[in-house]
Amino acid sequence: MCTLIAVPLNTIFGVMFAMLVVRRRMRGRNFFSLFADLPLALSPVVIGLSLVLVWGIHGWFGGWFFEHGIRIIFSLPGMVLATIFVSLPFVVREVVPVLRAVGTEQEEAAEVLGASPSRIFWRITLPSIKWGVAYGVILTTARALGEYGAVAVVSGRMTGQTETATIFVDSQWTQFNEEAAFTAALVLAVIAVIVVVAVNLIVRKEDIDGHHR
Amino acid sequence: MGIIAENITKRFGDFTALDDVSLEIPSGSLTALLGPSGSGKSTLLRVIAGLEVPDTGRVVIDDVDRTADRPRDRGVGFVFQHYAAFRHMTVFENIAFGLRVRKTPKARVRERVEELIDLVQLTGMAKRYPSQLSGGQRQRMALARALAVEPRVLLLDEPFGALDALVRRELRAWLRRLHDEVHVTTVLVTHDQEEAMEVADRIAVMDHSRIEQVATPRNLYESPASAFVMGFVGPLTVLDGQQVRPHEIALDTAPVDGAVRGFVTRVIHLGFEVRVEIAAEGHDDLWVQLSRHDPIVSALGPGVPVWARAVGNPVPSHASEHDDPVAV
Numbered sequence: 001m002c003t004l005i006a007v008p009l010n011t012i013f014g015v016m017f018a019m020l021v022v023r024r025r026m027r028g029r030n031f032f033s034l035f036a037d038l039p040l041a042l043s044p045v046v047i048g049l050s051l052v053l054v055w056g057i058h059g060w061f062g063g064w065f066f067e068h069g070i071r072i073i074f075s076l077p078g079m080v081l082a083t084i085f086v087s088l089p090f091v092v093r094e095v096v097p098v099l100r101a102v103g104t105e106q107e108e109a110a111e112v113l114g115a116s117p118s119r120i121f122w123r124i125t126l127p128s129i130k131w132g133v134a135y136g137v138i139l140t141t142a143r144a145l146g147e148y149g150a151v152a153v154v155s156g157r158m159t160g161q162t163e164t165a166t167i168f169v170d171s172q173w174t175q176f177n178e179e180a181a182f183t184a185a186l187v188l189a190v191i192a193v194i195v196v197v198a199v200n201l202i203v204r205k206e207d208i209d210g211h212h213r
Numbered sequence: 214m215g216i217i218a219e220n221i222t223k224r225f226g227d228f229t230a231l232d233d234v235s236l237e238i239p240s241g242s243l244t245a246l247l248g249p250s251g252s253g254k255s256t257l258l259r260v261i262a263g264l265e266v267p268d269t270g271r272v273v274i275d276d277v278d279r280t281a282d283r284p285r286d287r288g289v290g291f292v293f294q295h296y297a298a299f300r301h302m303t304v305f306e307n308i309a310f311g312l313r314v315r316k317t318p319k320a321r322v323r324e325r326v327e328e329l330i331d332l333v334q335l336t337g338m339a340k341r342y343p344s345q346l347s348g349g350q351r352q353r354m355a356l357a358r359a360l361a362v363e364p365r366v367l368l369l370d371e372p373f374g375a376l377d378a379l380v381r382r383e384l385r386a387w388l389r390r391l392h393d394e395v396h397v398t399t400v401l402v403t404h405d406q407e408e409a410m411e412v413a414d415r416i417a418v419m420d421h422s423r424i425e426q427v428a429t430p431r432n433l434y435e436s437p438a439s440a441f442v443m444g445f446v447g448p449l450t451v452l453d454g455q456q457v458r459p460h461e462i463a464l465d466t467a468p469v470d471g472a473v474r475g476f477v478t479r480v481i482h483l484g485f486e487v488r489v490e491i492a493a494e495g496h497d498d499l500w501v502q503l504s505r506h507d508p509i510v511s512a513l514g515p516g517v518p519v520w521a522r523a524v525g526n527p528v529p530s531h532a533s534e535h536d537d538p539v540a541v
């Protein structure tokens with residue numbers, strides 16, 4: 001569930017972020033690209049805690065939302081947020097080098113031919129980075145499914161309500177409910193294998209297409 | 214007037230890529246921008262296209278001031294050194310791109326694209342992807358794509374730079390014929406003087422972010438405005454402290470008044486041309502260009518004493534104020 005919401009959002013954010021970092025000549029873009037890598041360096045539990053700090057009832061923004069009847073921490077929005085945060089770097093990291101490698105010539109050619117910025121993005125930029133995006137999306141999916149630390153902290157781990165698959169595995173296991181734990185773990189493992197196979201297929205397709213280098 | 218670039222200055226950080234450059238390009242002409250690497254040719258072309266915004270100056274195309282216009286509103290066609298082919302589109306889609314952007318009716322697009330495919334001699338290749346074309350074919354596709362929208366001016370940035378010598382030669386001749394057919398005002402960037410001389414009506418020589426001289430190929434060769442231009446449009450050697458063309462030196466095997474005495478070190482036969490390298494006191498790069506029919510050739514060999522004197526015009530005197538005397 002979390003994954004379903006987080007992955008598309010992350011794809012959009014990730015591509016926007018990468019475009020910003022690579023294509024805009026703006027000040028502080030190095031700082032921005034560091035920011036995208038932050039979640040990779042931080043422990044997920046720390047991320048979870050900082051989200052609670054910011055979005056919790058007594059947090060910077062959380063209080064306002066709570067007054068308006070929206071609960072973020074210990075409910076779905078918080079979990080989605082945590083998942084987004086943790087898996088954001090994957091799309092960015094895949095797309096940035098591809099954008100750099102493709103260069104700006106095709107976009108400039110389209111511009112001179114009269115294409116509007118949005119047309120250039122949809123018809124030229126996106127098609128040429130699509131494999132980078134796909135690769136990033138798959139990694140994001142894998143990470144989002146497997147995420148435990150950050151989500152565990154913000155979810156409050158309410159069984160049957162704010163539980164993700166990994167949290168489910170862990171809690172069943174600690175309750176000596178081995179059968180359920182193994183079943184869920186198996187499902188996750190199968191998904192992981194599918195993801196890895198998909199990644200390999202994409203990499204091979206890339207080679208055939210010669211889309212990169 | 215086709216294109217007027219007036220007092221263009223463009224800086225990248227501390228570096229001045231264009232230093233108060235002015236250039237006029239008559240409508241319907243094919244003008245070459247010739248200069249060594251880093252002299253600012255591409256930057257000037259990109260300023261004309263609107264892909265770079267100059268710090269000062271104006272760009273006028275067909276009597277309309279385009280300085281503030283975006284590239285897509287300028288009515289220019291641009292061909293990049295590395296083709297910039299849309300790799301995920303077929304030849305047909307590539308060429309049709311500009312027409313589709315302009316919402317041209319489908320039937321008209323098909324008609325126009327097919328016409329262009331024939332014009333650039335890619336008949337039967339409409340459904341191929343750029344990766345399935347040779348370098349020369351890709352470049353012709355890029356030209357067709359730029360021509361499709363009937364641009365007011367055609368800007369070519371070293372269009373043949375990435376191709377081998379034979380294909381270059383072919384495409385040059387082809388480009389010249391194409392220009393004679395369509396007559397669109399064209400600017401061709403190149404660092405190859407032979408290419409510029411062969412294709413262009415007029416040549417603008419650039420060096421160090423400035424334009425050194427604008428002239429017809431013939432005038433450029435016969436009366437170069439500076440030592441730099443002279444060195445760039447043909448070979449040079451130094452005789453008696455003067456820069457001269459190596460074919461404008463007479464050789465004798467007997468003493469001649471006022472000639473420089475030396476010894477032949479090497480005779481190189483290059484087909485029609487025979488190159489004679491000479492060691493003489495105070496000269497470290499003296500060589501002479503003869504034709505193979507010159508009667509003196511048979512008398513020359515390593516160690517033979519010779520007398521050399523200039524018979525052509527030396528570099529014009531006003532050229533000496535320029536800094537970079539020798540060809541790149």
Ligand SMILES: Nc1ncnc2c1ncn2[C@@H]1O[C@H](COP(=O)(O)OP(=O)(O)OP(=O)(O)O)[C@@H](O)[C@H]1O
Pocket residue numbers: 225228229230248249250251252253254255256257404
């Ligand atoms: N975007 C840029 N940022 C910084 N410097 C640049 C940029 N574009 C060009 N330059 C500098 O401006 C100078 C002129 O570049 P330009 O590309 O116009 O040269 P050129 O004459 O086309 O050379 P070449 O024959 O190698 O293509 C070079 O020294 C280059 O390093």
Ligand SMILES: [Mg+2]
Pocket residue numbers: 254255256370
């Ligand atoms: Mg260049």
